[in-house]
Amino acid sequence: MKLKRKVAVLAVGLLAAGLLSACSASTTTSDKAAVTTFPTKWDKEITIDVFDGLANYMGVQQGWFAKLVKDKFNMKLNIIAPNVAGGGDTLYNTRVAAGDLGDLIVTDKGQKLDELVKGGLVSDITPYYKAMKNVAEFDKATQNINEGKKGIYGLPTQVSSIKPTEPSEGLDPTFGPFLRWDLYKQAGYPQIDTLEDLLPVLKQMQEEQPTAPNGKKTYAISLFKDWDGNMMNNAKQPTCFYGYDEMGFVLAKADGSDYQSILDPDGEYMRTLAFFDKANQMGLMDPESTTQNYDTLFSKYQNGQVLFSFWPWLGQSAYNTEANMKAGRGFEIAPLKDMKVFSYGAAAYGGQQVLAIGSKAKDPERIAAFIDWLYSTEGTYTNNSQTMGAAGPEGLTWDMGSDGKPELTDFGKKVFLSGTADVPAQWGGGDYIKGTSALNVSAVLPNDIDPATKLPFNYKAWPSYQKLTQTPLSTDWSEHMGDATSTMEYLQKNKELLVGAGASYTAPTDSSEIETLRNQIKSIIVQYSWQMSFAKDDAEFAHLQKELISKANGLGYAKVLKVDMDNAKQQNDQRIAVAAAFK
Numbered sequence: 001m002k003l004k005r006k007v008a009v010l011a012v013g014l015l016a017a018g019l020l021s022a023c024s025a026s027t028t029t030s031d032k033a034a035v036t037t038f039p040t041k042w043d044k045e046i047t048i049d050v051f052d053g054l055a056n057y058m059g060v061q062q063g064w065f066a067k068l069v070k071d072k073f074n075m076k077l078n079i080i081a082p083n084v085a086g087g088g089d090t091l092y093n094t095r096v097a098a099g100d101l102g103d104l105i106v107t108d109k110g111q112k113l114d115e116l117v118k119g120g121l122v123s124d125i126t127p128y129y130k131a132m133k134n135v136a137e138f139d140k141a142t143q144n145i146n147e148g149k150k151g152i153y154g155l156p157t158q159v160s161s162i163k164p165t166e167p168s169e170g171l172d173p174t175f176g177p178f179l180r181w182d183l184y185k186q187a188g189y190p191q192i193d194t195l196e197d198l199l200p201v202l203k204q205m206q207e208e209q210p211t212a213p214n215g216k217k218t219y220a221i222s223l224f225k226d227w228d229g230n231m232m233n234n235a236k237q238p239t240c241f242y243g244y245d246e247m248g249f250v251l252a253k254a255d256g257s258d259y260q261s262i263l264d265p266d267g268e269y270m271r272t273l274a275f276f277d278k279a280n281q282m283g284l285m286d287p288e289s290t291t292q293n294y295d296t297l298f299s300k301y302q303n304g305q306v307l308f309s310f311w312p313w314l315g316q317s318a319y320n321t322e323a324n325m326k327a328g329r330g331f332e333i334a335p336l337k338d339m340k341v342f343s344y345g346a347a348a349y350g351g352q353q354v355l356a357i358g359s360k361a362k363d364p365e366r367i368a369a370f371i372d373w374l375y376s377t378e379g380t381y382t383n384n385s386q387t388m389g390a391a392g393p394e395g396l397t398w399d400m401g402s403d404g405k406p407e408l409t410d411f412g413k414k415v416f417l418s419g420t421a422d423v424p425a426q427w428g429g430g431d432y433i434k435g436t437s438a439l440n441v442s443a444v445l446p447n448d449i450d451p452a453t454k455l456p457f458n459y460k461a462w463p464s465y466q467k468l469t470q471t472p473l474s475t476d477w478s479e480h481m482g483d484a485t486s487t488m489e490y491l492q493k494n495k496e497l498l499v500g501a502g503a504s505y506t507a508p509t510d511s512s513e514i515e516t517l518r519n520q521i522k523s524i525i526v527q528y529s530w531q532m533s534f535a536k537d538d539a540e541f542a543h544l545q546k547e548l549i550s551k552a553n554g555l556g557y558a559k560v561l562k563v564d565m566d567n568a569k570q571q572n573d574q575r576i577a578v579a580a581a582f583k
Contacts, residue, residue: 038131256575
C-alpha cells in the first residue's frame with residue numbers, strides 16, 4: 001500500500017508540473033537505516049551526474065578539483081549545465097519528464113524544489129543527516145528550507161554567521177558600474193550624474209582605445225543571453241545600481257520603498273533598454289552580444305575588448321591581472337551621482353539555490369558525504385566560486401604564515417595575480433583556472449569567517465593579499481575616491497549602498513495557470529527586450545515597446561504581475577522580520 005501511495009503522489013506531482021507523465025515510481029532513502037559516520041574510503045570508482053543550474057561548464061570535471069574529489073571520494077563529477085545547453089528550461093524539463101534529473105542536483109528552492117519533492121525526483125536525506133557534521137553547523141537554515149516537508153530534501157547554499165543586515169559580498173558588491181579606470185583617467189575623470197550620462201563618457205573612453213592589444217575592435221558594452229529568464233538578464237543589472245532586484249516581473253527596491261512592473265514605460269527596466277539602445281546607436285554596443293555566450297564574453301574582457309562591466313566579478317576577474325594593475329590598467333567602480341547600489345544581505349537561512357540528491361542516485365550515501373565535505377573548511381576554501389574569492393587548496397595556492405594568518409604561495413600569486421598557471425602534476429596538472437570547481441555554487445558564504453584564522457575564507461579579504469595588490473591602479477582609484485581602500489568601504493561611507501536584508505525568502509510555487517501564462521509572457525519579454533536594445537532608432541524602439549506591452553497584456557500579464565507583486569511585498573515583510581530577529 002505504501003508503494004502504491006508513493007506512485008499516486010508521484011503521478012499527481014508529475015501531472016501538476018505537466019512534465020512528469022513519463023516518470024515511474026522511484027526508490028527513496030527514507031526507510032533506510034540512519035548512518036552516523038561516513039566511510040573514510042570508497043573502493044569502487046563511480047561517476048555521478050550533477051544537474052547544476054548554476055554551472056557554466058558541461059562535461060566531466062577536470063584538473064585539480066577533479067583529483068581532489070577522486071582522492072577523497074573515488075568519484076568523478078559529470079556536470080550537466082542548462083546554462084551551457086541553452087534553451088532556457090528545456091533541458092530541465094526534458095530530464096524531469098524522464099524521471100531522472102541527476103544524482104546530485106543544484107536547483108532553486110521554492111517552486112522547483114517543491115516540484116521535485118512532489119514528483120519523487122529527489123531523495124529524503126534524513127538517513128544520512130546525522131553523519132553530516134559540517135552541514136549540522138547550519139541546521140537552522142536546513143530546517144527552514146525543509147519546513148512543511150516530511151523529510152530533508154534540500155540543503156542550503158551560501159550559509160553564513162554574518163548578520164542579515166550586513167552586506168554578504170565582502171570588499172565588492174555584486175553589482176556596480178565598473179569601467180576601465182585607466183581609460184576613465186585618460187578621459188579626465190568626468191563626473192557622471194546618471195546612468196544616461198555614462199554614455200558620453202564611455203564614448204570618449206572607446207575613442208581613447210578603439211582597438212584592443214589583439215587588434216580587435218573595442219566596445220564599451222558587450223552582452224550575452226545565457227541567463228535570461230523572466231526578463232533579459234543583462235537589462236536587469238543597471239536597475240541594481242538604483243537599489244532594485246527582481247521578483248518575477250517586478251523590480252523591488254531593497255528597502256521596500258518602491259515596486260515596479262518591468263513593463264512600466266517609465267520604470268527602471270525600460271530605462272535600461274533605452275540605455276542599451278542609445279549605446280547601440282552611438283556605436284558602443286558589441287554586435288555579437290546577441291549570439292555569444294558568457295565564456296566568449298569573458299575572453300573578450302581578458303583581451304581588453306570590453307570597457308564596462310555590470311559586475312566586479314566579471315571585469316576585474318578577467319582583466320585585473322598583476323601586469324595590468326601594475327601598469328595602471330583595470331576595472332574599478334566609477335560612481336554615478338544618483339546611484340544606490342543593491343547589496344544582498346547575508347542570508348540567515350541560505351541563498352536561493354539548494355543541494356539535493358536525486359531519487360535514482362547511484363550511491364546516495366557517498367553523495368551525502370561529498371555534500372557534507374562542501375561545508376567543511378577544506379571544502380569552502382576549494383569549492384567556492386573562483387569569482388567569489390575561492391582560495392584553493394592549502395599547500396598549493398596558499399599556506400599559513402608565521403603569524404598564523406593565511407597568505408598566498410608563489411604559485412597562488414601567479415594564479416590570482418597573473419590570471420592562471422600550470423598546476424604541478426601531483427595536484428592533477430593542467431591549467432589552474434580550468435581545474436577549479438565547475439559546480440559554481442558556494443555551500444558556505446565565501447566571506448564567512450574561518451574559525452582557525454579569524455579571517456574570511458575569501459582570499460581577497462586577507463590583509464596579506466590587500467598589501468600585495470597595492471598597485472598604481474588601486475592607488476590612483478583610492479586617491480580619487482576619498483582614500484577608500486575598497487569599493488564596499490567607499491559605498492558605505494558615502495551612503496551609496498542599499499542592503500536587502502538576507503531573509504532567504506522563496507516565492508511560493510506558481511499555480512499551473514500562472515506558470516503557463518508566465519512561460520508564454522517571459523519569452524515575449526525576452527525576445528522584445530533584445531530587439532529594443534538593438535532598435536535602429538528611437539521610433540523603432542517606441543514601436544517595439546508598445547507592441548511588447550500590448551502582446552504581454554493580451555496574454556494575461558496583469559494576472560502574473562499581481563502574483564509577483566504580492567510575493568515582492570511578502571519578501572519585504574520577511575526582510576523586516578529577519579532584521580528584527582538577528583539584531
